[in-house]
Amino acid sequence: MTLRETLPILGFLIGAVLVSLFVTSNVVLNFLVFTLILAIAAQGWNLLGGYGGQYSFGHAAFFGMGAYVSAILQQRFGVNAYPAVAFGIVAAALLGYAIGAMVFRAGLRGSYFALVTLAFAEVLRILANATEITGGAAGLLISLNLGAGNLQFANRSSFLIVGAVLLAIAMLITLALEKSRLGAQLVAVRENEAAAAALGVDILAVKLRAISLSAALTGAAGALYAQYFLYIDSNIAFGTWISVEALLAPIIGGAGTVFGPLIGALILQGLSESTKMLIGKIPGLDLIIFGALLILVVRFPLHRIPGLLAARWRDKGGA
Amino acid sequence: MGYPPEILLEAVANGLLMGAVYGLVALGLTLVYGVLHIINFAHGALLTLAMYAAYVAHGAFGLDPYAAMIPLAGLFFVLGYLVQRLVIGPASRGDDSNMLLVTLGLSIIIENAMLAIFRSDTMTIRVPYAMSMVELGDVLLSLPRLIGFGVTLLVALLLFLLMTRTDTGRAIRAVAKERTGAALVGIDVAHIYAVTFGIGTACLAIAACLLLPSFYVSPRVGNAFVLVAFTIVVLGGMGSVTGALLGGLFIGVVESLSGLYFGDSLGQIGIFLIFILVLLLRPTGLFGARA
C-alpha cells in the first residue's frame, strides 16, 4: 500500500475535517453524520459482499451487536464509552466468526447464505425485544454525559470528525485488504470458488476472516449510532432497515471498491432527503419519486464514472 | 405446560390452514427465484397491491373476493409480465445485484403509491361468510381459511401440471436450468422471464383474494408475509413448486406450535431457528436442486 494509493482516503479525511470546520448548518452536519454511520456499516458489508461475493441480508446482526454491547456496558456496568465501543466491535467480530463458522462450514452460499443471515438477524431482534438485559421492548437509553471522554459531543461537527476517522480507518483496512494476499484470495473465492480451492486456497479460513472483519466494521457503525442517538431498541439495532442500507449503498456506489459504500450512502441519503422536500398534503409522494430515482440510478449509473476514472488513474500510476 | 390433545390438534389444523396461504405466497417467489435467480424484493409490495385490488373489486364493483380471483389473477399476470418485461428486465440488464435494487425501488414505489391513494388506514371488507366456522369433531376451523386451503392445493396442482405437461412449462424449466442453452434452441428468454414473473404475481393475486375476507389491507400489509415467504422458499428449495407448498404447510405448523409453547412473540423464533437448522443440515432446502 503506497502513499499514492492512500491519497484519496486522506483526501476524504481532510475534506471531512474542512467540512466540520466551515459548515455551520446543523441540518447538513446531522445529515452527514448519519450518512457516515451508514457508510461505515456499508463498508463492513462491502468487505464480505463486494470483495468476497457473499451477499449478506442480515448485517443488522452485527450492527445491533456492536450497538447493544457498547450500550449495555456503559449503562449497566458503568464502563467508559471508549472501551465499551471497543468491546462492541470485538463482540460483533466474534458474532461474525460464530455465524460464519456455522454457515460456511455447511457450504451455504449465494441466496441461501443471504437468507440465513437474515434469519440470524431476526432471531437476535426477537431475543433483544424479549430479554431484560437489553432493556427488552423499552429499549436502552444511554445517559447523556457530554464530553470527549465519554464519546458524546455537544456539537455535530465533532461527531462528524469521529465518524470520518472511523470511516477512513475502515477504508484503509479495505485498501490494505485489496492489496493483501487475503484480499486476492477473497476475490478468487468470489470469482470461482472451485478454482480457488483447486489452487490451494483455504476457502473456509478466508471466508471466516472476511466475515469477522466485515462484522467488526459494521459493529463499529452500530456503536457509533448508539453514541450519537443515545437510544436503541431491538428494531433500531437489529431491524431490516440497516441490513438493507448496508447492502444498498455498496451496490449502488460500486461493490468491491474502497469508496463505493461512501458514494452509495451519499447518493441514497441525498436522494431520500431531497425528495422529502417535495412533500405536500399527500404523504408518500416523495418516496414514490425516491423509488423511481433508485431504479433510474441503477439503469443509468452515471455516478460510477468518477470511480472508473479513478481506477484508470491508479492503473496508469501503478506497475 | 402440557396441552390437551384437542388443543394441539386444532393448533396443527390452524397451522396447516395458515401455512397453505404462506405456501401460495411463496409459490410465486420460488418460481421467480428458480427461473430469474433473483430474490424479488417487491414480492410483499405486490401482495399489498393485489390486496388493494381485491378490496377495490369488492368496494367498487361489488365482486366477492372469491369471484374476483380469476379476473384478478389474469390482470396480475399481465401486470407481472409487463413489469418484468418493461421495468425490471431493462433496468437491471441481467445483473443480479441490480435486480435486487430495482425490485427494492419497485417495492418502495408500490407501497407509497398505495399510501398516497388509499391513505394509511387499515381497511377491511365485510362478507357474509367471514365469520363462518366449520366443526370437525372437537376442532373449529374458519371457513374462509378452509376454502383458502383448498384453493391453494388446486393452484399448486395446476402449476405443477403447467410446469410438467405444457410447452411453456418446459420452456420455463429449460430457462431455469440453462439459460444460454435455452436461448440457443430458440426459446425467447425475455418472454419466459416475463411469463414466470407474471405467474408469480398471479399467484399473489389469488392469495390476496383468499386472505382478504379474514384479514385487512394497509399499505404495508404484504410486508408481514415476506419474511415467512422467503423462509419457505429457501426451506422448500428454490424453484420447487412442491417445496413451496410443503414448506408452507410445515412452517405454518411450526409457527402454530411454537406460538403455543413459547408465546406468539418468542415463538416467531421457532420459524427462524428451524430455517437455520434445515439450511445447516440440508443446504439446498428440502426439495431444492443443488445451489
Next chain:
Amino acid sequence: MSQIAFSRRQALLAAPALLAAPAIAQAQPRAIKLGIIQPVTGALAQDGEYGRLGAELAIADINAGGGIKALGGAPIEMVFGDARSTPDGGVAEVEKMQAEGVLAIVGGFASPICLAASQAASRYDLPYIVDVGVSDQIVSRGLTNTFRFGPGFGTVTATALDNLVAINDAAGKPSRTAVIVHEDGLFGSGMARLLNAELPKRGFQVLETISHPTPSRDMSNVALRIRALNPDLIIPSSYYAEFVLLSQTLQQRRIRPKGIYCILNGAASNFRFVREFPEAANLVMDCNHWADPRKPKTADLRRRVEAQNRFWLYNVPLNYSAVMLFADALERAGRADRAALIQALAATGPAFDSHIMPYGPTQFVNGQNQGGVPVNTQVQNGDIKVIFPRAFADAQPIYPVTG
C-alpha cells in the same frame, strides 16, 4: 436558500389556516412558526396522519380566533416534518425546523421518535411537547425542554388497574380470572409485567399472558388458548390491526367473556373499528387516551374530523390539546422567546382550559403533566362512551357481559 424556499412552500401547503387569517396588508404581525413532527410514511403512518390532523385543526382554530393575542394577534404557521417512522427521521426534521427558526415543536407519536427528537431539540433549548409517546424515559432524562401533556406509561397502567378493580367491584366482583394478550413492544410488555405483579394482589388470577408481535398474521391460536382457559376477563393491549384480527377471531369462535378490558388499545377507542365491526366491538372496554365528552369543543372537533371522512380516535384530541398548550403558554410568556416559553410551559396551571382532555388540574413536574390520565371507554350501541371515572362519564358501564 432553496431549502428555505421549499420549506416555506411546504408550510404553506400544509397550513390552510393561513388562508383563513385576516388578509390585512401591512400591520400583519409576524407569524409564529410551530414545528409539527409526525410519522406520515412508514409503519406508523396511520397514527401520524391523525396526529397531523389534530395539530392542523388546533392551529386553524387559534388563527381563526385571532392568533396569539399577547403578540398582537400573530398567527401560527405550521412547519411540518415527516419523521418517516424512524428516530433518525425525527432528528433530521428537528434540525430542519431549528434552521427554519421554529419556536417550539409538537409531536413525534412513537416513543423512540420522541426520545431522539426531544434530545436533539434540547441542544437548542427548543421546547418540545410530546403528543402521545408514553415511555417514562421521555420525561426522566432531566431535559428541561421536554414536556408531555398526556399521561405516561406508569400512570396509564396504574390507572387502568385501579379502574378495572373499581369497575369490577361496582358490579359485584363478577370476574376473578383474566388472560392478558399484549403486543410485544414497549407498552404492551411493560403493561403485562405490571398487571402480572399487581392483579393477584387485587384478587385476580392471571391464567395466562400471551404476547404477540406486530404485525401478526393470525390470532387463531390466541383465541384457541383463550377458549380453553375460559377466563372471566380478557385484557388486550395491541395495535389496531392485531386487535381487529383478535376480536374477529373471538367473535368467530363465539368466545364471550364477562368483559374485554383493553388497555391503550389501538382499535377499541377508534371509530373505524366500531363502524366496521359492530358486533365484535360491542361492549369492548378500553382504558386509553380519550377526549373529554363534556366539553362542547369535543363534539365540534369530532364533527369536523368526520366531515373530512376520517374517523374519531385519540390522536386528534391529544395533538389538538398539545398545540393549545403551546398557544396558552405563549400567551403567558408574552414574547416569542424559547426560554420564556419553556418557563411558561413549566408554570402551566389549572387555568389552562382550552384543551379537550379529561384531565385533572394541569401541573407540570419535570415536564410531565400530573393531571394527565387515561379514561375508560366502552363501545355501546355503535358509539364510544366514557364510562369511568364518573366525573367525565357519559354512560354507565355495561358489565359483566351476559349471554
